[in-house]
Amino acid sequence: MVASWMPFYSTSCCLCCHVPAGTILLGTWDLIFNAVVLLVLLSALADPDQYHSSSSELGGGFEFMDDANMCIAITISVLTVLNRAMAVHGAYKQHVTRIIPFFCYQVFGFALNTVVAVYPNSIQEYT
Numbered sequence: 001m002v003a004s005w006m007p008f009y010s011t012s013c014c015l016c017c018h019v020p021a022g023t024i025l026l027g028t029w030d031l032i033f034n035a036v037v038l039l040v041l042l043s044a045l046a047d048p049d050q051y052h053s054s055s056s057e058l059g060g061g062f063e064f065m066d067d068a069n070m071c072i073a074i075t076i077s078v079l080t081v082l083n084r085a086m087a088v089h090g091a092y093k094q095h096v097t098r099i100i101p102f103f104c105y106q107v108f109g110f111a112l113n114t115v116v117a118v119y120p121n122s123i124q125e126y127t
Helices: 019-046 067-093 100-118 120-126
Strands: none
């Protein structure tokens, strides 16, 4: 017997695939993208003259990326790669607790982008 709410219940997300498959696809896409970003950052750290811009190109009297900012960016990129890998592994092995950090990061990113979209001028004052 089929429950009365079953026709409205769905285990699919966008593109009509199941939630674990969608999580694996999105996580793998993010994992590949962030791994490329990490490789670019590590190559920039190895050869700083190739990626550093002069102050005349930027129109100001400051250095675009110094070593401290580069290390912070690499750390964030490594943590993001670990977060995505944990989500893909959690979806594949069906461990929900490994997907939760990925979900929280996505919600935080959506909230931050919403604030920037609603109040773009007030955000520019702080930068």
